[in-house]
Amino acid sequence: MAQHFLLSAAARTLSLVTVARMSDDEAHSAFRQIRWCDTGGEPVCPRCNCGAVYTFKTRKLYKCKACTHQFSVTSGTIFASRKLAIRDYLLAIAIFVNGAKGHSALQLSRDINVQYKTAFVLTHKLREAMSAEMADMTVSGEVEIDGAYFGGHVRPANFKENRVDRRLAKNQNGKRRVVVIMRERAGRTLPFVFKSEGASLPTIGQRVQSTATIHADEALHWDELHTFYLTKRINHSECYSDGQSCTNMAESFFSRLRRAEIGTHHHIAGPYLNAYSSEMAWREDHRRGSNGEQYLMVASAALTHPVSRNWKGYWQRSIHHV
Incomplete structure (x- = not known):
């Protein structure tokens, strides 16, 4: 093995x-x-991109010779x-x-x-x-699309006779949001947060290239995708893969995000759900890189990202x- x-x-x-x-x-x-x-x-001046700088002996600071701007690393x-x-x-x-x-x-x-x-x-x-x-990224090729709800957990009642169907809107607290994933097979992962899966259709049109082949489940709101894309559907009530279509890669992402919610963070709802889902998408895309490579990528991203x-x-x- x-x-x-x-x-x-x-x-x-x-x-x-x-x-x-x-x-x-x-x-x-x-x-x-x-x-x-x-x-x-x-060092290069962050204000004018000049590479000619002065250094200080007593402090780890630099001073640009062109614009006299003082800066640190x-x-x-x-x-x-x-x-x-x-x-x-x-x-x-x-x-x-x-x-x-x-x-x-x-x-x-x-x-x-x-x-x-x-x-x-x-x-x-x-x-x-x-x-x-991921800000301006698009996906193409074989693209799997699916959604899953996170956050806003409603604790079930102690006695069975007092429990309600938490899937119904009247029994929810209004905090749950759906993470819709657009994932290339052997490619990148783009997550977005919406109030419902159907609300993601305009964003899908912007982020999925027109030449892509989309794989989605049997949910009715995905029917509109047939108008703009070659779309293959899988009925999850019958099977998870029929040899023609599946959303297993999208489900793999949701599995990672779900384990992060349950086992690590415990609460990722509200305005921060998009940040956590983006982190998990990044981890999923770079899961085959060593921890040293991931360390350099995150450090580089942090040091090139503005305030x-x-x-x-x-x-x-x-x-x-x-």
């Missing part, structure tokens, strides 16, 4: 011990190499105005990517000894950077939702 990739040595190319033992200079050098990889780690990134040591951010990224089913903010706060609020915002900043690559307008100063606002 072949060994699963995650159990092989090829999947383990990064050690948390190595990151945790970095000195401040080594961590700073690693940040430079990741952020300015195109110039071999040599984290200026203009999601780590701008940081409070933690650079090594702690590298360690947090390494811990974050090692969680195959995600990593909770509470656990990360204990791992790097920070407040829960700090870990909560940090993980969401990483999710925002990871999902940025987050959603999460910078999040806990200082007078109105927020947790």
Whole structure:
């Protein structure tokens, strides 16, 4: 029996011990190499893109010779105005990517000894950077489309005679949302959050190329897809695959997201569902990469992503939702 990739040595190319033992200079050098990889780690002004800079002996700062702008290795990134040591951010990224089913903010706060609020915002900043690559992405070829509801759990009554059918709208709390997935076979995964599966049709038209072949289940709202795409349907009440069509890859994504909801985060509803589903899509797409490769990709995404307008100063606002 072949060994699963995650159990092989090829999947383990990064050690948390190595990151945790970095000195401040080594961590700073690693940040430079990741952020300015195109110039071999040599700093470039984030304001005017000039590569001619002054350095300071007493502080790890740079000053642009062209526009006199002072900046650091984290200026203009999601780590701008940081409070933690650079090594702690590298360690947090390494811990974050090692969680195959995600990593909770509470656990990360204990791992790097920070407040829960700090870990909560940090993980969401990483999710925002990871999902940025999906912003304008489209899918083509063989594309599987399906939806599943998450969040807004209604606890069943203790006695059987008092229980109700929680699938009915009158017995729901209104917080549940459907995650609709558009997944290429042997390709990328695009998740979106809607109030219903039918509401996703305009987005499908924008994100799925017209030459694609769509695989969907027997739900009536997918009938409209036949107008614009070559569409193959599978009746799940009869089978999961009939040799012509299936949505097994989409179900695989939902399985990962469901395990993350139940076993790791426990509550991913509300305005954050899209962030968690995007994270799981990223993990699903890069599941065959080693943890070292994932670490570099997330770190690079974070250091090339601009300051987050959603999460910078999040806990200082007078109105927020947790």
